[in-house]
Amino acid sequence: MFLTVENIHAYYGQSHVLQDVSLHVDQGELVCLLGRNGAGKSTTLKSIMGIVPAKQGKIQFNGVDITALPTYRIAGCNICLIPEQRGIFRQLTVEENLKLAAYKGSRWSLADIYRIFPRLQERKRNGGGQLSGGEQQMLAIGRALMNSPDLLILDEPVEGLAPIIVEEIVEQLKHIRSSGVTILLVEQNLEVCTQLADRHYILESGCIVYQGDNEAFKQDTDVKDRYLGVGEQTQAV
Numbered sequence: 001m002f003l004t005v006e007n008i009h010a011y012y013g014q015s016h017v018l019q020d021v022s023l024h025v026d027q028g029e030l031v032c033l034l035g036r037n038g039a040g041k042s043t044t045l046k047s048i049m050g051i052v053p054a055k056q057g058k059i060q061f062n063g064v065d066i067t068a069l070p071t072y073r074i075a076g077c078n079i080c081l082i083p084e085q086r087g088i089f090r091q092l093t094v095e096e097n098l099k100l101a102a103y104k105g106s107r108w109s110l111a112d113i114y115r116i117f118p119r120l121q122e123r124k125r126n127g128g129g130q131l132s133g134g135e136q137q138m139l140a141i142g143r144a145l146m147n148s149p150d151l152l153i154l155d156e157p158v159e160g161l162a163p164i165i166v167e168e169i170v171e172q173l174k175h176i177r178s179s180g181v182t183i184l185l186v187e188q189n190l191e192v193c194t195q196l197a198d199r200h201y202i203l204e205s206g207c208i209v210y211q212g213d214n215e216a217f218k219q220d221t222d223v224k225d226r227y228l229g230v231g232e233q234t235q236a237v
C-alpha cells in the first residue's frame with residue numbers, strides 16, 4: 001500500500017481530536033475523506049503532513065515510516081498538501097507563482113500546467129490576488145503539480161465555488177489522476193466525491209465510521225443521512 005494511516009491519535013492541547021483513525025490509499029487511487037464540519041478531516045491531513053503530529057499510531061508512505069518526521073521531510077517524500085487557504089502568493093503573478101514551485105526533474109512543465117488549466121495561461125500576468133476563487137484553486141493545484149507530487153492531498157478544493165467552476169476543476173482532477181498522481185481528497189460536495197473517487201471514508205468526531213467503494217457509497221442513502229445529513233430527500237447523487 002502507498003499511504004497507510006494506522007490507528008492515529010492527535011491532539012490540540014488537551015483536546016483529543018483524532019481518536020484511532022486508520023485509512024489507506026493505494027497507488028493510483030483517488031480516495032475521498034468526508035464528514036461534517038469539525039469531524040477532524042483537516043486535522044487528519046495535518047497529521048499526515050506532520051503539522052499536527054500523531055501522538056500514537058503510525059503513518060507510512062511508500063514503505064517509509066513518516067509518523068515522526070518533520071513536515072519538510074514529509075514534503076520531500078513527494079507528498080503535497082493543498083490547504084483550504086490555498087497558499088498562493090497574492091503579490092506574485094500567476095506565472096511567478098508557478099515558476100517558484102518548479103522542481104528540478106518534475107514530470108510537469110509550465111506548458112503542461114497551462115494545457116490542463118487554460119485559464120491560468122490567460123491570466124499568467126495577473127497577480128495571484130486578482131484571481132477568482134476558482135482560478136486561485138487552479139493555481140494552487142498547478143503549483144502543487146510543479147512540485148511533482150506522487151501523492152496530492154487536497155482540502156475542500158471546491159468549497160464556495162460556482163457550479164460551473166466546480167465542474168471544470170472536477171475534470172482537471174480526473175485528468176491529473178489519470179496521468180498517474182494518487183489523490184486523497186477531503187470534500188463535502190457529494191456529487192464531486194462520487195464523480196471522482198474509487199473509495200470513500202467518513203469521519204465523525206475523530207473516528208472513521210464508514211468506508212466503502214464508490215458504488216456501495218452511492219447506493220447507501222442511510223449512511224449519507226446518518227453521517228452527512230444529506231440523504232436522498234435532500235440531495236440526489
Ligand SMILES: Nc1ncnc2c1ncn2[C@@H]1O[C@H](COP(=O)(O)OP(=O)(O)O)[C@@H](O)[C@H]1O
Pocket residue numbers: 012015017035036037038039040041042043044
Ligand atoms: N488549531 C486548533 N486548535 C484547537 N482546536 C482545533 C484547531 N483546529 C481544529 N480544532 C478542532 O478540532 C476539531 C476538528 O477540526 P478539523 O480537523 O478542522 O475538522 P474538519 O476539517 O473536519 O472540519 C474541531 O472540533 C475543531 O474545533
Ligand SMILES: [Mg+2]
Pocket residue numbers: 041042043084155
Ligand atoms: Mg477542514
